[in-house]
Every structure is written in structure tokens, then in C-alpha cells.
Amino acid sequence: MTRLRDAERELARLRSAELLSSSGEIARGAENIGGTALVTHRVPDGTDADSIRKLALDIRSRIPAQQPGVVTLIGVPADKPVVIIAVNEAGRRAGLSAGTLVSGAAKALGGGGGGKPEIAQGGGAPNAGAGADDAAFGAVRSALQDRGRSSR
DSSP: OHHHHHHHHHHHHHHHHHHHHTHHHHHHTOEEETTEEEEEEEOOTTOOHHHHHHHHHHHHHTSOTTSOEEEEEEEOSSSSOEEEEEEOHHHHHTTOOHHHHHHHHHHHTTSEEEEOSSEEEEEOOTTOOTTHHHHHHHHHHHHHHHHHHHTO
């Protein structure tokens, strides 16, 4: 039994390392929404929430420090989707809050969430549906677009 647990831990560690190795490529896929770099990514099913959080923080660190940045990751660790949003310091200075953004994204997944301005987590309903990810990403995108329009 101990060897099985050790093997499971090692497998989880290897999966996490593999996921982190893709963070640079994921960060390069950022889109520009009114001057804010927005990264959206769906991680493989079965990725635990801690690994998703680590990936979000790693991607956030790859956004240029002077550019506001928001990283939105969605995954399904078990039976319910999880959304994690990380906002860099430039984004927080520009008035962005991960806690506020995650609320809208989690609502699109059929759930709720919250957290601190720099990183927040939310959850969705079991079997949220195929379009729920796109709706959650769209909620963050819309919030950034609305913010851009109101600051003009």
C-alpha cells in the first residue's frame, strides 16, 4: 500500500512538472484586451487544484512586469470544474482584482468563488457542460473590455 501511495505521489509530481514546462508557451498565447495581457487556458482533466494554482502563478510571472496581466485557468480535478485567476502587480495597480474576476467566471461555470486581488479560486457545478469553459473565459474577457470602455 505504501509503494502505491509513493507511486501516485511521484506520478502527480511528474504531471505537475510537465504542466509547468508548458507555461512559457501558454504565456506567449496572451491576447491584448485594452492593454491588459489575458491568458486563458484549459488544463488537462485530473490536474489537481494545487498544480493549476502553481501553473497560474508561473504564467503570471512570465507576463512583462510593466503590463497589466490576468491569467485564467480552468480544469476539472475530479467531478467539478475549478477556475483560478491570477493578476500581476501592474494589473492590481490598474484596478484589477482576481477575486472580482473569478466571481464572474465561476458563475459562468454554475458555481461561485472569491479570493484575494492577486489570486483567487472558484468552482463550478458538476457536469457544467461543454460550453461552460468558453463562457467563463468570456466573462473575464468581457469584464476587461468593460473596464477598458469605462476608463476612456
